[in-house]
Amino acid sequence: MDQEQAARAVRDIADRHAKVDDPHLERLGDEPLDVLRYLRKYSNGVPDPVSKADVADGLRLRIWLWWETASLELWLLDRAERLGVNRREIGALLGIRTGQGLVDRRDRLRALLGVHGRPDEKAIRVERAERRANLAVQERQQRWLIRHQREIFEAARVLVRHQNLADEEAAEWLVEVARDLQEASISPAAFTVIDLAVDAMATVDEVAALPDEHPLRQVMRQWQSIAARYRSQSSSRRAAD
Known part of the structure; x- marks a missing residue:
């Protein structure tokens, strides 16, 4: 189902209702969602063949809207990730x-x-x-990680040292962070695990109650800058360090 097919379904619905002199035709919009709302409200009273054809075209429009909204949701989730919004x-x-x-x-x-x-x-x-x-x-991300592994490992060590403050989800991620630290693993996957641990710790009440100058709070703020610089590697061929 593509945009052209959705537009054709809208036209077909409008043409059918015009042919049967639908008294509510002037309320029919041009957008798929408006058309579906119109059908739900004004379908009674039109001949059965028209109603049956409307159902088929209505489902075509519903499918089109599903794919459109799924695409929009993906865009919003990707944008939230780039902006560092808490997952x-x-x-x-x-x-x-x-x-x-x-x-x-x-x-x-x-x-x-x-x-x-x-x-x-x-x-x-x-x-x-x-x-x-x-x-x-x-490849660019891996090179960046190697250049910045010292500050990444230091952030990971601070997180692990404060695992007593973690809730269940954060604790699970910190186990993975500790394992990667022990193995000195520096990879996009290892970075993502730290990122998820920071994300989880940020919503723990005990962590939020810590003073701003607490080492954990400081590292979590610093991590936002580290993560933003890391993500920039995917948006520019010559991203700055």
């Missing part, structure tokens, strides 16, 4: 309790929307170009 706070708006749950939702949306893409030569070329670009981003 658990965003997740709560969607009924998701954990930061990892939000990450999983975003990944599922990205995979679903990718599968739904048009399988034509142009789309395939774009996909290959994006894959090459992603590899370049990963």
Whole structure:
């Protein structure tokens, strides 16, 4: 279902209702959501063949809206990630309790929307170009991590030292952080685990109650800058350190 098909469904609905002299026709809008609301409110009284055809076209519009809203949600989640918005706070708006749950939702949306893409030569070329670009981003991220591993490891050590303040979710992430520290693992996956741990710790009441000058609070503030610089590696070929 693409935009052209959605527009055709809107036109077909309008044409059918015009042919049967629908007295409410002037209330019919041009946007898919407006059309669906119109059908729900004014479908009674039109001939059965018109109603049956409306149902089919209405479902086409509903499918179109689903893909559109899914795409918008993915855009919003990606934007929230780039802006460093707390994952658990965003997740709560969607009924998701954990930061990892939000990450999983975003990944599922990205995979679903990718599968739904048009399988034509142009789309395939774009996909290959994006894959090459992603590899370049990963290499750039890894080089950045190696250059900044000292401050990353120091932040991780401070987090682990204060694991007694963690709630259940944060504690689970801190176990992973401690393991990566022990193995001196410096990778995008290890960085993400620290990021998730910081995100989880930020919503713990005991942590929020700490004074601003507390080492943990200081490191968590510093981490926002570290994470922003790291994420910038994916938005520019020559991102600044």
